[in-house]
Amino acid sequence: MSPPTACAFCQSHATQLCAGCRSVVYCSREHQKEHWKRGHKRECKCFELSSNETLGRHLRATRDIKMGEQIMREAPLVVGPKVASVPLCLGCHKNLLPPAKPAQNYYKCSACTWPLCSAECEQSPYHLAECRLMAGSNFECKINYKAAEQEHKESAYCVIMLLRCVQLKLESPAAFARLYELEDHLKERLETPLYQVLRANLITFIKTVLGLNNCSELEILRIAAILDTNAFELRQLGGCVKVRGLYPGAAMFAHDCVPNMRHRFDDDMNIVFLAKRPIAKGEVLSISYTQPLRSTIQRRVHLKQVKCFDCACARCEDPTELGTFAGAHVCGKCKVGKIISMDPLQLAANWKCEVCNLKRSAKEFLTQDAKIEQELESLDKTTPLSLEDFLYRHRVELHETNTHILQAKYALTQLYGHATGFAMDELSEKSLKRKVELCEELLEISNLFDGGWSIFRGNLLIELQETVLAQALSLENASECEAKLKQAAELLQEISNIMNNEPEMQQLLAERRQMLDAAMARYAVGAE
Structure with missing residues (x-):
């Protein structure tokens, strides 16, 4: 289809294409602004809402x-504490620090007695309406420092976000309608032990303690299920804020275990979505709710438990997991082939060797795999030694790209250069080389599972760049040093591209540039 040639505002000849939707043109910047005010803001997007039996409602690139x-950039419809949370302020949502003296307690709201940062947060727009309700019902919050300690999670916070959703029904019916049309998976959730507890706690608090009768018991439970199905975990200020946010537009992105999108949060709690790779017109826009290095079994079980759906994406359907065999073990009989699922979308399916056709029952295979997973989880993660030992002990039964091996290797990339006794300036030449090898192996895998400008790939590149720079500074040969410095510079440029939209990473990037510039200058001086 040919691009338009008439200004969307005045219909005169125009060539300035709208950068957002690329479906209209303008003759001037002024007319673009006027057209935006007249309603193009609602239409200016590069995606459309679609629907099918497999994905339900989802977004496709136009x-x-x-x-x-x-x-996309979207403000939260509702924001609030997670179901279980460390003590936090209901005004600014920051984690509360322990009082200066052990005998002291948190600052308590003078009206409703919930812990807050200070009197200033009593007037927060997040807290005012709920405060009036709870204070009017003579509710008294029991959270205190002595009982909670600093890291203890309080289940009492489970009522707050739900209460804020219930208040939408009174204060903003249109916003509540957007919330209430989201998927809930309530039928599946009602059968879980968690919802048996929530059913009692939430309904008692909303209807009995607060006396709110504008929501039925079913509505209350459905709101809780909508939050569990659609809310995003929101982190800010270096981890000082850890809450949940509900974004109806963002909830329309499909899940895929090899997604093409990533998201972040800005200072105003808006959720922002970026394309990790080029996306063709007509493609489904997707994000992932799982970790990329986990196997199909691990991912699908997690998604079923947390999001109540069975993933059937291309990676999950493939018994080889895109040629990585992440969920497979080496065959104990032929010692060559890999044992893969005969139907990866069925947990009860048998497993067989791709070479000698040895078969194992699902129960037998999954029991063995679960034992290895538990062993990995129980290891001391403060030192590389236990993880390296794990890799050595399982070198025969687990191949190089098995999920447990990959997860151990990723943990090692974070420990070499950071763990006590293994700081970057303490690493031997052998350990530096080991870290480079680990990062490069995982980057190859990331290109399959979480490629492009992904945060996972960016974090691996950060570790690799620092290590390559350390190697360069340890070299005496000028040409070898120059080659390493050039590689470090190329890696830093790629990291900058990936992390350009991550404000919390800018200081680190600036420090890395200074270190690289100093190293370049030192080499240049030595060459003279």
Whole structure:
């Protein structure tokens, strides 16, 4: 289809294409602004809502999308504590620090007695309405420092976000309608032990303690299920804020175990979506609710438990997991083939060797796999030694790209250069080389599972760049040093591209540039 040639505002000849939707043109910047005010803001997007039996409602690209392009920015409809949370302020949502003296307690709201940062947060727009309700019902919050300690999670916070959703029904019916049309999976959730507890706690608090009768018991439970199905975990200020946010537009992104999108949160708690790779017109826009290094079994079980759906994406359907065999073990009989599921979308399916056809029952295989997973989880993660020992002991039964091996290797990339006794300036030449090998192996895997400008790939590149720079500074040969410095510079440029939209990473990037510039200058001086 040919691009339009008439200004969307005045219909005169125009060539300035709208950068957002690329479906209209303007003759001037002024007319673009006027057209935006007249309603184009609602229409200016590069995706459309679609629906099918497999994915339900989802978003598809209406044009080709460039890597790194921002696709959506959305403010939260509701924000609040997670179901179980460390003590936090209901005004600014920051984690509460322990009082200066052990005998002291948290600052308590003078009206409703919930812990807050200070009197200033009593007037927060997040807290005012709920405060009036709870204070009017003579509710008294029992959270205190002595009982909670600093890291203890309080289940009492489970009522707050739900209460804020219930208040939407009174204060903003249109916003509540957007919330209430989201998927809930309530039928599956009602059968879980968690919902048996929530059913009693939430309904008692909303209807009995607060006396709110504008929501039925079913509505209360459905709201809780909507939050569990659609809310995003929101982190800010270096981890000082850890809450949940509900974003109806963002909830329309499909899940895929090899997604093409990533998201972050800005200082105003808006969720922002970026394309991790080029996306063709017509492609489904997807994000992932799982970790990329986990196997199909691990991912699908997690998604079923947390999000109540069975993933059937291309990676999950493939018994080889895109050629990585992440969930497979080496065959104990032929010692060559890998034992893979005969139907990866069925947990009860048998497993067989791809070479000698040895078969194992699902129960037998999964029991063995679970034992290895538990062993890995129980290891001391403060030192590389136990993880290296794990890799050595399982070198025969687990191949190089098995999920347990990959997860151990990723943990090692974080320990070499950071763990006590293994700081970057303490690493031997052998350990530096080991870290480079680990990062490069995982980057190859990331290109399959979480490629492009993904945060996972960016974090691996950060570890690799620092290590390559350390190697360069340890070399005496000028040409070898120059080659390493050039590689470190190329890696830093790629990291900058990936992390360009992550404000919390800018200081680290600036420090890395200074270190690299100093190293370059030192080499240049030595060459003279």
